[in-house]
Amino acid sequence: MTRKKDRTTYQEIRQSFIILFIFFALFTGAAVVTVVGVHLVHQSESQSIQLLRSLNRSFIDDKPDWNQWRKSSNINTENTYVRVTDQSGANRQSDVFYSKGAHTFLSSNPTPISKSLHLPFFPALTYSKHYGLFYYRSGERRGEHKKIKSEIWLSLNSIIKTLASVILVVLGTLFVGLILGWFVISLIAKRLTRSLQMLQRTAQSHSQSVVNVESLLPVPNSPVEVRELATSFNDLLSAIIENNKREKAFISNASHELRTPIAAIRGHISLVKRRGKDHPEIIDTSLHFIDDESAKMQALVNSLLALSRADKEVVQKTTFDLVAIVNETVEEQRVLLEQNIEVRGAKTASVNANQTNVLQILSTLFDNAGKYAGDDSTITVQITNTAHDTILSVENNGPSIPDEDKKHIFDRFYRGDHAHNSQITGNGLGLAIAAQLATLNGIQIKVADVVPHGVRFELVFKKIA
Structure with a gap:
């Protein structure tokens, strides 16, 4: 047997549908049997009431006319038995009237089943050996010096046979419906999981193939x-x-x-x-x-x-004054670079980042500007506070970067044609490291052209909430 944890989605859907189908089929069958049974019992109860009324109508001048009642009654003596006990008069012995077969029926010995049925829960049910299950009802007619008790036993065998037939039909319908439902539900479940199976087979095929290892999975239209x-x-x-x-x-x-x-x-x-x-x-x-x-x-x-x-680093952020860090870095770079460096913009700007990482990014941007700008040019640093951001830009008037190169400027080992054609040293990792550190600190790094020529790198810091 397949363990539950090893079952496929197709098997899970099929089993769930089968369980649900069986539950509703059994529920519907039980409801049908119950409704039919209650209806038939109510019919027997109505029949017993009508029979008692006909017994009461057999009295003429307060005396029962049994012969007339027997002739006019439509009682079925094969499944209904009547006993009438006349206890009129103080010293008079009771007279008992039996319908056909009733005396024999009542003289049969009680059985364990009949004893078990005579409980407070089933006061109207009785069982007799060789006769079956009966519905019992009684009534009394009282008057001056008169006491007549009428008792009726209605056979429930026909009801039991009808219920048995209904149960057999329900079980047969359930069995046939279960077989048909198994195939229909299997087809539905297979159709619903066809896309998943296709994805699984394709993924397995790609995982075992060297050629298709970089292929994408097919996308079904439904579900x-x-x-x-x-x-x-x-x-x-x-x-x-x-x-x-x-x-x-x-x-x-x-x-x-x-x-x-x-x-x-x-x-x-x-x-x-x-x-x-x-x-x-x-x-x-x-x-x-x-x-x-x-x-x-x-x-x-x-x-x-x-x-x-930088790929594995977990940064510890602090709040510091960006302007102070920029001024400190500029003083160091003025010793190393031939270009003139100017600082403009805000006099103070609080940001939240890792101070060491920001220093490393700034050093990379200054080093990059120093490589591509002329010795007699100027590197401009601009600090701007906006409503939502603090923007730090490092701008040089060297050669502009083509739009095609801008897409890859932060890729590892990438160097544009102008860098290869010149005698500029470098390995193409500086900006990649700067971009990775910026990402770790939640800083957005951008590159843009400067008119008429030049390049501007921007670091965008989110405002402290």
């Missing part, structure tokens, strides 16, 4: 829930696929950036080994070149470590 589920899965898969592509590109770019200086270093080492003894003058040149390339490798490794830490 709506499955369509929305497939769409959500595809959104998740798209994000995973995109992240996977970025990771592959990251590894490829990192390998490329490391391979170039390593190849140069090994080339000079080989040169020194082959010609160093005969030409000692090349040793100093090769050592200088090896030192430069190893410094580039160290800078790249440090950037990779910083990027890795």
Whole structure:
């Protein structure tokens, strides 16, 4: 037997429908049997009342005319028995009148069933061996020196047979309906879960295939829930696929950036080994070149470590004055950069972020501006307070960034054509690290052109509530 936790949605739907069908079928059958049974019992009760009234009408001048009653009564002696006891007069012995077969019926010995039925809960039911179940009713006619008791036993065997037939019909209908319902419900459940099964098979096929590992799942038109589920899965898969592509590109770019200086270093080492003894003058040149390339490798490794830490870092935010941090950073950068740096805008601006991360982002933006702006140009820092935000911008008048490059400016290892064509150093990780730190601190980082030429980077801090 399939365990409940291992059942499929198709099996769960089918079983739930079957249980619900059986419940309603049994409920309907019980209701039908109950209504029919109560109706038949009420008929027997009405029949007994009519019979008692006909007995009362048989009295002429306060004396019963049994012969006349027997001739005029339509009593069915096969399933109805009557006993009338006349106790009129103080010293007169009681006279008893029996309908046909009643004396034999009443003289039968009681059985355990008949004794069990004579309970306060069933005062009108009685059972007789070889006769079956009966409905009992009695009545008395009283007068001066007169006491007549009439008793009637109506057989319920016909009612029991009718109820048995109804029960058999209900059970038969239930059985046939259960078989038909099983197939119909199975078809409905299969149709309802067809989309889920298709998604499961497709996902399993993709997971086992190297070719389709980056393929999206098919989106069915119905049901709506499955369509929305497939769409959500595809959104998740798209994000995973995109992240996977970025990771592959990251590894490829990192390998490329490391391979170039390593190849140069090994080339000079080989040169020194082959010609160093005969030409000692090349040793100093090769050592200088090896030192430069190893410094580039160290800078790249440090950037990779910083990027890795930024991916996993949990920031601790504090409230501080952004203007003070900007002024502190500007003083440090004026020593390092050839360009003139101007600070404009608000004199104070409170923000909530990690102060160390903000300093690192600012250093990256100044370093980037110093690489692309001319030595005699000006780097402008603007601090603006608005109703909802605090905006910090770092602007330089170097070459503008093409719109196509703006989409990837914060990608890892990405460098635009103007950066490759010039002699600008860098590994394309600075802005990626700045963007990651900004995201961790809830800071929005933007890039825009400056007219007629130049680039402006903006950091948008949300106002403190």
